Amino acid sequence: MISVKHISKKFGKLEVLKDFSLEFELGNSYAIMGPNGSGKTTLIKTVLGMVIPDQGEILVKGVSVKGNHQYRSLIGYMPQIGRYPANMKIGQLFSMMKDMRPEIKVYDTELVEQFELEGMKDKALGTLSGGTRQKVSAALAFLFNPDILILDEPTAGLDPIAVEILKKKIKKEREEGKLILITSHILSDLEELTNRAIYLFEGEVFFADTIESLKEITDEDRFSPAIARLMQWTLKKNTAKKSMSHV
């Protein structure tokens, strides 16, 4: 569904993605992990066309994303921090989003109902708390029943009840055979929600396979220790690099 082919991206001198290739297939749910600054958000943003790679190409459903905007109607995106025009009301934001995808007539309002956003329709977005804003972002991402869901730290800032609602929804969508990408630092969430693990380290794919094989490779039977093991390996790799550079 999404093929990322040999993309590289530099921000100034900093190489954020280095000759990066990945395949994402429909029906799978991917956990994108990695330390801060490893390129997770940049990867997501290149898929969305917000960051334009220096080299390489990205295909969504076989069509290059470059200069294309229609493919984005397939994607529901929940940003890390959703900030909206302060004077706009929640209801207006939703009708604006609906306005932008006029071809879609059936809406998935499950999250809107469960987060009780309908009752806050007339509240200005500028007055919302961080958590409520996250709820709005989540509800928007799922609203159009898209084939691809990209969730950047979806559970950060939500209260426990909302987290459970959102997780339930993600699981449900996964069972319906959607492609889901989730970045998060909360490993227990990822374990629950995903079946594929992608570990990024300094702009490169350090690991990309099923969670079972991750556990096998690392010789751990639980998810978090397996990831911890991966992190240790990346650290070793790093120190090896450093000691070499000092020669």
Added chain:
Amino acid sequence: MFKLLKYALYDIVKSRFALLYTLFMVLVAISIYQVSDDLGKVSLSLMNIMIMIVPLIAAVFATTHFFNNLEFIELMLAQPVKRIHVFLSQLLAVILMLSLALIVGFGLPMVLWGADSSLITLLVVGVVLSAVFAGFAFLASVYTRDKAKAIGISLSLWIYFSLVYDGLVLYIIYSFADYPLEKATLALMMLNPVDLGRVLMLMQLDISALMGYTGAFFQEFFSEFMGVTLAGGMLLLWVLLPAMLAMMKFKKRDF
């Protein structure tokens, strides 16, 4: 595109800034109308204030607006809409809001106490200058990642075109006073949108003493129609050029 503009406008018109700016313009206009009954004098005073304030407000407001709306712009870019449309809707919303504030602010007293053609020109020049400096501000904003830096650049452009440029022109005229400079100064004036706006205004007012060297020559050199067309055309170019450059950068910018 128009959907995007509709919602961008909705947000901006409701902002506290729009209201304050309009109120300020109303107060300025009312106080100047109180001072004199002569419409010519009124429009001259209004022009002197407007030509300084409007570009300044446009530059600062457009820059802050761009950066305050950055997250929203990002959200739009994740939707199935064209990048150009996102950019244009933001820019047009800013220009429309600034123009509306000016037209309401200056227009209200005009409706109450009367206006002549020079005051109408004043409004047009104000709208055009708002557009020029909003364009500059967006250009500065798309090229920088830092709000403070972008505001700095926008303000520098304002200082350059409103204050420094005149000094430079005077210096050139003074230094090369032995040569025929009419055409050179005319060309120099074309390179400054604020000067162009001022000359367009002054041609209406028929006060050659206040028009300065360039202005007087301008009127002599061109018939009124030619002059207005030329200055208007140049101003249009000044509106389009920064906006186009900013749009080209916006298409390739990372968010």
